[in-house]
Amino acid sequence: MTRLPQLRDQKEGHKTLIAFMYALLADCLGILWMIHPTSSIFYGLVATVLAIHGRIIAAYLVHEAAHDSVFVESWANRYLGIASTWLAGCPYCNFDHIRKMHIAHHKDRTDLVEFDYRSFVQSSPGIVKTLCCVGEYCFIPIVETFMHLRQAFLLVYCYHNTINILIRSV
Ligand SMILES: [Zn+2]
16 A cells, blocks of 8 residues: 655645645636636736736745655655646646756756855845845745846856956956
8 A cells, every 4th residue: 555645844844735725726716717708807817817826836836846845755746746837837848857957957056046145135225125025925936036137147247257357457
């Protein structure tokens, strides 16, 4: 007989399962609400936000499952990751590939995580700090977005600095 998977965090782990149920409900209800024939534009927008929020939560769950941080058993994290990938709107993605690429991204030298986002948020002006904190509290990945933008423009920044160093040395 197969044993039920064990939550890695016995005290708080159930919150991850509640988040999964929320993502499932938000996605299903949001889509049903959007396509309901009596739905107005206002309720259509509310339904869209609900569905998007559910998918963002699902994307967080894909991340947790990729790190094997929800269940003790790797197979249970894999099934959660596959289900969450579907809920996040990416049924065409292979979770095993996502997991492999994500762990590689943490190992790479130019990884996003080498950016000290805590210092960035702490040293930011008050409004930026408040936006980051409120956004992250609402599961809107603002800090992650900053990290990706920084990564996207890092080559331009490095190139600019290299050119300046070369100009000064001539
Ligand atoms: Zn990660």
